[in-house]
Amino acid sequence: MKQYSAEFLGTFWLVLGGCGSAVLAAAFPQVGIGLHGVALAFGLTVLTMAFAIGHISGCHLNPAVSVGLWAGGRFPASKLAPYIVAQVLGGIVAGGVLYVIASGAPGFDVSKGFASNGYGAHSPGGYSLLAGLVSEVVMTMFFLVIILVVTDKRTPAGFAPIAIGFALTLIHLISIPVTNTSVNPARSTGVAVYVGGWAVAQLWLFWFAPIVGALLGAVTYRAIASEDS
Numbered sequence: 001m002k003q004y005s006a007e008f009l010g011t012f013w014l015v016l017g018g019c020g021s022a023v024l025a026a027a028f029p030q031v032g033i034g035l036h037g038v039a040l041a042f043g044l045t046v047l048t049m050a051f052a053i054g055h056i057s058g059c060h061l062n063p064a065v066s067v068g069l070w071a072g073g074r075f076p077a078s079k080l081a082p083y084i085v086a087q088v089l090g091g092i093v094a095g096g097v098l099y100v101i102a103s104g105a106p107g108f109d110v111s112k113g114f115a116s117n118g119y120g121a122h123s124p125g126g127y128s129l130l131a132g133l134v135s136e137v138v139m140t141m142f143f144l145v146i147i148l149v150v151t152d153k154r155t156p157a158g159f160a161p162i163a164i165g166f167a168l169t170l171i172h173l174i175s176i177p178v179t180n181t182s183v184n185p186a187r188s189t190g191v192a193v194y195v196g197g198w199a200v201a202q203l204w205l206f207w208f209a210p211i212v213g214a215l216l217g218a219v220t221y222r223a224i225a226s227e228d229s
Contacts, residue, residue, distance in 0.1 A: 003079070004086040006057035010049040011090030014061050015190040016098055018042035019115035022180075023102050039172035042181070047165025054161060062184040063087055063207075068144035068214030072221050074151070084186075091190025099194050116192050116199040117182040117206045125177035129205070135178040136209035137216065139171045143183055144217025149225050182206040183213070 021041035025033045033041070050059045058075070060066045063084040069075035095114075102108050113122070119132035127135075146167045150160040168183075175181045182188045188206035192199035 003057040004082050006053040007060060007083055007086040008090040008093075010053050010057070010059055010061045011087040011186050011190075012094040012097075013049055014042070014045040014184075015091045015094035015187055017045035018187065019095070019191050020098050020101070022115040023098060035176050036173070039169050039176065039181075042172050043165040043167075043169030046168050047161050050161030050164060057083075059161075061087060061090075061186070062210075063186055064140050064184060064210035064214040065144065065147060067211050068140075068147070068218045071215050071218035072144070072148045074148065087186040088189055091186035092193060093190075095190040095194050098191070110195055111197070113180075113199075114191050114195050115180065116195050117180045117188045118199065118202050119179060119205060122198055122202060123178060124180055127178045132179045132205060133209050135175045136182055136206065137213040139175050139181070140183045140210040140213025141217040141220065143167055143171060144214045145220050145225075148218065148221040152225065179206070183210050185210055 018038070018041050021033060022038045026035070026038050046059070046061065049061060053059050058069070060069065060075075060083060066075060066080055066083045066087070070077055070080055099110065099114070102114070103110075116122070119127060119129045123132060147160075147164055149155065150163045171183055172181045175183075185207040188203060192203045192206075
């Protein structure tokens, strides 16, 4: 239960910190942090939690990461479902806290997106479904390759959280214009359920693509970097 609780809290922090920066601070008058700040915020949530709870649960914070670690031979199948449940619940509760905070401002309108992921008319840059699919698969694949390599026992210990945090920052810098960047089904679900409508209708992509990307990342890792490759 300590591991599941850690995953709940860690995913809560990721959604509150990452999506919260997008909803509350990205376009704040005169001192808005913009795309660069939101990308950094997502990276910092993972970096800080990796140091905080990495020794407890491994700090997955992401169903796709858990699936990728399982496929990469680093995580037992018996814990996969409970980890994913804890992550999704953490994301949804964080989305609720963010909703309460954001709705305290005049003119708040959840239908504007609430940091939800989307494609087509709901992509920040108007990118198509295909573009969103390819972006999410490729970004998640590389994220898993990086995670698996930097947490390999042959890699110098202690630096993995930094590499993973910067990797997530880079991923957001690349793909926020395409889908608002998911690479994490729990992050997507945590805010989409409060938007409803189009956000929930498009949510399937942000489960399907990250999980496919994670599996491809595990295959790539096993091919190029695992001890039995």
